[in-house]
Amino acid sequence: MYKNRGKICATIEARMTSSRLPGKVIMEFCGKPNLQHIVERLKKSKYIDEVVVATTVNDEDDPIVELCENIGCKYYRGSEDDVLLRVLEAAKSVNADYIVEITGDCPVIDWRHVNKISEMFFSGDYDYASNTIERSFPRGFDTQIFPVSVLEEVNTITRNPVDREHVSIYIYTHPEKYKLLSWRADETMNYPEIEITLDTKEDYIFIKEIYERLYPLNNDFTSQDVVDLVLENPDLKKILKNTHRKDPFKAQKEWEEKYGK
Numbered sequence: 001m002y003k004n005r006g007k008i009c010a011t012i013e014a015r016m017t018s019s020r021l022p023g024k025v026i027m028e029f030c031g032k033p034n035l036q037h038i039v040e041r042l043k044k045s046k047y048i049d050e051v052v053v054a055t056t057v058n059d060e061d062d063p064i065v066e067l068c069e070n071i072g073c074k075y076y077r078g079s080e081d082d083v084l085l086r087v088l089e090a091a092k093s094v095n096a097d098y099i100v101e102i103t104g105d106c107p108v109i110d111w112r113h114v115n116k117i118s119e120m121f122f123s124g125d126y127d128y129a130s131n132t133i134e135r136s137f138p139r140g141f142d143t144q145i146f147p148v149s150v151l152e153e154v155n156t157i158t159r160n161p162v163d164r165e166h167v168s169i170y171i172y173t174h175p176e177k178y179k180l181l182s183w184r185a186d187e188t189m190n191y192p193e194i195e196i197t198l199d200t201k202e203d204y205i206f207i208k209e210i211y212e213r214l215y216p217l218n219n220d221f222t223s224q225d226v227v228d229l230v231l232e233n234p235d236l237k238k239i240l241k242n243t244h245r246k247d248p249f250k251a252q253k254e255w256e257e258k259y260g261k
Contacts, residue, residue, distance in 0.1 A: 006097030140196030
């Protein structure tokens with residue numbers, strides 16, 4: 001179905017007003033803002049034709065726009081709450097055919113995962129491919145690809161605010177409608193209990209330590225480098241012992257039970 005590849009864009013959802021860690025997208029690791037690291041890492045993928053930061057129309061997000069302009073990265077300003085629509089419009093603003101959806105809380109995202117998931121996706125007639133359908137990889141390497149046309153369809157179907165916030169959750173929770181491809185980690189990366197996402201102050205301390213140990217030696221460190229570092233240094237994981245994550249699946253189900261699918 002999608003053999004004719006077309007244009008692939010990576011969208012990065014980013015805003016300054018995170019409830020748990022305001023300004024996290026421009027917090028620095030080794031002298032560069034988080035968002036810049038994500039952009040630079042994604043641009044190394046041979047399959048990404050364009051990187052677009054999907055931010056909001058809010059004045060508070062002007063620093064994100066300024067950063068994008070300074071580093072030569074395209075951006076799109078849309079709705080704060082309707083992230084699905086914002087990502088869709090961001091992709092359409094650069095005439096993309098496919099979206100690699102990335103969130104702005106993944107400073108260690110690995111372009112090699114983008115390459116692998118893209119190759120898997122285009123190997124068959126899939127509507128969605130991801131390394132998160134069955135959680136096996138550590139959180140923070142979440143990578144997914146799907147056609148713009150599928151997200152356009154989802155945009156017309158769901159009004160569930162959880163679906164609108166989490167963009168592709170409707171796709172991978174409806175396998176009866178969409179053909180899904182799940183990439184599971186091998187034994188060297190199968191550590192779903194490890195969380196490397198930037199959501200709290202503790203996360204920042206944790207990821208800052210990772211960057212300070214890896215980045216000066218190799219500014220293109222791999223996901224395996226990160227996992228090995230964490231496994232070899234149990235003290236790092238202790239930083240996150242009191243960190244709690246959101247559960248979008250629970251919120252999605254509660255909304256559907258109350259209002260219907």
